[in-house]
Amino acid sequence: MSSINSEQVTHIARLARLKTDEEKSDYFAGHLTRILDLLEQMNRIDTESVEPMAHPQDVHLRLRGDHVTAESRREDYQAIAPLADNGLYLVPRVIE
Amino acid sequence: MHNRSIRDLARSMARGEYSSTELTRHFLSRMADAGDLNAFITVTGDQALEQAAEADRRIRSGSAGPLTGIPMVHKDIFCTAGVPTTCGSKMLADFVSPYDATVVRRLAEAGMVSMGKTNMDEFAMGSSNESSHFGAVKNPWETSRVPGGSSGGSAAAVAARLSPVATATDTGGSIRQPAALCGITGIKPSYGRVSRYGMVAFASSLDQGGVLATSAEDAALVLEAMAGFDERDSTSLEQQVPDYTATLEESIRDKVIGLPKEFFGDGVEPDVADAIQDAIRELEALGARTVEVELPNSEIGIPCYYVLAPAEASSNLSRFDGVRYGHRAAQFEDLIDMYERSRAEGFGEEVQRRIMIGTYVLSSGYYDAYYIKAQKLRRMIADDFTRAFERCDLIAGPTSPGTAFPIGAKNDDPIAMYLNDIFTNSVNLAGLPGISVNAGFDRDGLPIGLHLIGRYLDETTILNVAHQFQQATDWHNTAPGGYA
Numbered sequence: 001m002s003s004i005n006s007e008q009v010t011h012i013a014r015l016a017r018l019k020t021d022e023e024k025s026d027y028f029a030g031h032l033t034r035i036l037d038l039l040e041q042m043n044r045i046d047t048e049s050v051e052p053m054a055h056p057q058d059v060h061l062r063l064r065g066d067h068v069t070a071e072s073r074r075e076d077y078q079a080i081a082p083l084a085d086n087g088l089y090l091v092p093r094v095i096e
Numbered sequence: 097m098h099n100r101s102i103r104d105l106a107r108s109m110a111r112g113e114y115s116s117t118e119l120t121r122h123f124l125s126r127m128a129d130a131g132d133l134n135a136f137i138t139v140t141g142d143q144a145l146e147q148a149a150e151a152d153r154r155i156r157s158g159s160a161g162p163l164t165g166i167p168m169v170h171k172d173i174f175c176t177a178g179v180p181t182t183c184g185s186k187m188l189a190d191f192v193s194p195y196d197a198t199v200v201r202r203l204a205e206a207g208m209v210s211m212g213k214t215n216m217d218e219f220a221m222g223s224s225n226e227s228s229h230f231g232a233v234k235n236p237w238e239t240s241r242v243p244g245g246s247s248g249g250s251a252a253a254v255a256a257r258l259s260p261v262a263t264a265t266d267t268g269g270s271i272r273q274p275a276a277l278c279g280i281t282g283i284k285p286s287y288g289r290v291s292r293y294g295m296v297a298f299a300s301s302l303d304q305g306g307v308l309a310t311s312a313e314d315a316a317l318v319l320e321a322m323a324g325f326d327e328r329d330s331t332s333l334e335q336q337v338p339d340y341t342a343t344l345e346e347s348i349r350d351k352v353i354g355l356p357k358e359f360f361g362d363g364v365e366p367d368v369a370d371a372i373q374d375a376i377r378e379l380e381a382l383g384a385r386t387v388e389v390e391l392p393n394s395e396i397g398i399p400c401y402y403v404l405a406p407a408e409a410s411s412n413l414s415r416f417d418g419v420r421y422g423h424r425a426a427q428f429e430d431l432i433d434m435y436e437r438s439r440a441e442g443f444g445e446e447v448q449r450r451i452m453i454g455t456y457v458l459s460s461g462y463y464d465a466y467y468i469k470a471q472k473l474r475r476m477i478a479d480d481f482t483r484a485f486e487r488c489d490l491i492a493g494p495t496s497p498g499t500a501f502p503i504g505a506k507n508d509d510p511i512a513m514y515l516n517d518i519f520t521n522s523v524n525l526a527g528l529p530g531i532s533v534n535a536g537f538d539r540d541g542l543p544i545g546l547h548l549i550g551r552y553l554d555e556t557t558i559l560n561v562a563h564q565f566q567q568a569t570d571w572h573n574t575a576p577g578g579y580a
Contacts, residue, residue, distance in 0.1 A: 005423065009452065017435040019437045038398065079194075
């Protein structure tokens with residue numbers, strides 16, 4: 001039986017870009033441990049020689065001709081951004 | 097007007113007995129009166145009446161199709177240009193899409209009148225509609241109970257006859273389980289049948305749009321209009337959509353129905369098991385034959401699904417970064433802090449839980465043990481279905497092991513909630529079509545769903561069998577008290 005402790009939750013949350021604190025990580029650790037228990041039922045079944053299945057369709061992605069099909073709608077798309085100006089999405093400074 | 101089939105409504109409008117505008121007003125007024133169900137996130141009355149007026153012009157000019165002027169509602173996961181699309185989340189509470197989903201566009205082109213957007217579990221993650229940022233939806237059969245999820249608002253709206261039909265989506269059972277718990281008909285087509293363009297992504301190899309309606313006939317009519325190849329969805333099937341309604345009246349004599357013993361075990365509530373047995377006897381009386389089949393890996397479907405769906409979700413939901421659209425935190429220290437706060441504020445608890453599970457199973461050191469393992473099991477589950485379908489034309493069983501449970505009953509126990517999907521999510525893993533139809537009521541008067549699973553691409557058979565069942569029984573015409 002594997003378990004996830006609060007520190008591991010904090011690490012996972014960091015990877016997933018989810019703000020957490022000690023109380024929240026503790027809270028999620030309990031649930032995640034129980035969910036992992038559920039997931040470990042998978043180990044009851046031998047899958048040694050089975051090919052993984054990623055998708056219900058065993059087909060290759062379609063290709064299309066390389067021509068322009070969509071018009072530029074930058075203004076429409078930026079109109080719904082939390083903060084955009086002069087055609088640019090604005091984020092906190094990352095390079096000093 | 098609210099207890100009639102789509103074909104009846106269209107006939108009456110063609111004869112001038114009433115207009116689409118009158119019909120739409122009737123349903124809008126029912127929606128307003130049923131506000132306590134909390135089935136809707138956005139109601140678009142003015143826009144609906146404009147669309148109805150346009151439909152009336154088409155009807156008068158003789159250019160109406162079978163769906164022209166029929167009111168409907170969309171699950172709030174389908175993008176609608178100019179109308180908010182929240183996906184049941186604070187993250188998208190103020191999001192207005194610049195474009196329509198293909199499903200939305202096609203149904204609008206067919207002349208359907210969209211009256212609004214229905215409530216749902218946040219990002220379609222849930223089986224009770226309790227994870228919605230906009231509050232729980234109530235089951236019209238018993239308002240202290242859940243309607244199922246994630247398409248709970250769509251299911252409650254159709255069950256309470258607030259709309260003749262609703263769109264919905266199904267990643268692990270989100271059309272069929274609420275259809276069962278609300279006593280209506282819900283079809284999840286084969287993966288790839290309905291375009292996912294403009295449908296907010298949860299788990300891209302499992303998500304599929306479909307229909308909630310009161311009957312298989314209505315579902316077939318609407319599915320026909322929304323299905324079909326779409327070059328904007330890379331997984332859309334380049335296959336002709338069959339004329340689903342043309343074969344509804346065919347006899348089901350000699351159809352072979354597979355009964356997996358795994359679907360009739362101890363976990364099924366006794367009243368549900370009895371109703372499903374009765375329904376199967378009814379199908380036998382209509383000439384169908386039954387045969388026992390095996391789906392030996394079906395019980396592993398739950399853990400398999402709860403690896404793959406969260407893994408895909410954690411990837412899909414990484415797009416919500418507070419930069420291009422969606423919620424951005426008001427206070428932050430730097431870019432990373434902005435991402436983390438925006439996402440922690442914008443996503444609810446269940447969504448964060450699934451993102452974390454997905455991140456964990458995809459992370460270095462765990463990928464083979466969980467993710468690849470689950471993909472291997474996925475193939476075994478799909479192969480089981482293939483083998484079973486060598487002996488039968490369709491598979492039947494209960495949609496859900498139980499009937500609608502009380503609001504709050506499973507809120508603190510994610511695992512108990514996940515087990516709701518035990519009979520439905522293996523169907524998504526295999527990409528097969530499935531339908532749930534009402535097959536009676538338990539001792540408390542709560543509806544019970546019969547689940548029919550078809551071969552890949554064979555919606556025709558399950559719609560035909562569901563329709564014939566509904567011609568021989570009256571369960572689908574039973575509306576909840578107070579909404580009849």
